[in-house]
Amino acid sequence: MKNFTAIIVDDEPHAIRTLQAQLGWTELPIEVLATATSVNVAREVLQKHQPDFLFLDVKMPTKGGFELFQEVDLSGIEVIFTTAHDEYALKAFKHQAAGYLMKPVSTDELRNLLEKLIQKRWPEARSSYLTFHAKDGIQRIDPQEILYVSSLGANAAIxxxxxxxxxxxxxxxSLEDELGTAFFRIHHQYLLNLAKVSSIQKGRNAEVELLNGEKLPVSRSKKMEFYAVFEQE
Incomplete structure (x- = not known):
């Protein structure tokens, strides 16, 4: 995967340190090039660096995050606002913000947003492996070894x-976005590897049979799209 760069602008040093740590926890290859505690310092930093991502606080002493748009050309940078104030969301997106994260920032929400932005703007950067935190460290799985993924509420089972x-x-x-078009969401609970389908039972209660003999239901709302996608494989 391509290596990405970021700059963090926040008037609270502990907020900067927390976000830096969380970026590491996402397991995404993002390097923080610099940090700034004011818009004036951020302007100087951005004259030296052109990051992929800019994490920008909304309310800061003297000048707020929105004023940075008036002082620096931020085109080409994915600007993500981080703030404790939800009332500025509409204004943020009018400034073409790539994201709006509420403090305290959730690491999962941060990871999901970054993954979506990377896949949208840099689709060639998609990793050939699915990487995630495990109890013993970092684990990766070859998508070709996946039969399907099932939902466990806020978690998932591969x-x-x-x-x-x-x-x-x-x-x-999130996994649906990561795994791409080789997988299909046949049901709100199931994400299927198309290459592992043995047969399809059509009808009112449609279902698929996998290569291991296991059967999964296909929701009514997904049937026709799934049939069309499968026949093109």
Whole structure:
């Protein structure tokens, strides 16, 4: 995966340190090039660096985050506002913000937003492996070894061809975005590897049979789209 860069602008040093730590916890290859505690310092930093991401606080002494747009050309930078104030969200998106994160920032929300932005702007940067935190450290899985993924509420379970089941702290929607078009969401609870389908039982209660003999339901709202996608494979 491509290496990305970021700059953090926040008048609270502890907020900067926390966000730096959280960026590390996302496991994404993002390097913080510099930090700034005011718009004036941020302007000087941005004259030296052109980061991929700019994390920008809204309310700061003297000048707020929105004023930075008037002083620096931020085109080409994915600007993500971080703030404890929800009333500025509309104004942020009018400034073409890429995201608006409420403090205290959730690491999962941060990771999900960054993954979506990376896949949208840099689709070639998609990793060939699914990487996530495990109890013993960082683990990665080859998508070709995945039969399907099931939802566990705020988490998900990855069902492998080996028969193993790996639980991860990610939403099914997030995994759907990461795994791409080789997988299809056949049901609100199931994300399926199209290459692992043995047959499809059509009808009112449609279902798919996987190569291991396991069967999964296909929701009514997904049936026609799924049939069309599967026949193109």
């Amino acid at each position: 069902h492998l061809t080996s028969g193993d089941i790996v639980k991860v702290n990610k939403l099914l929607k």
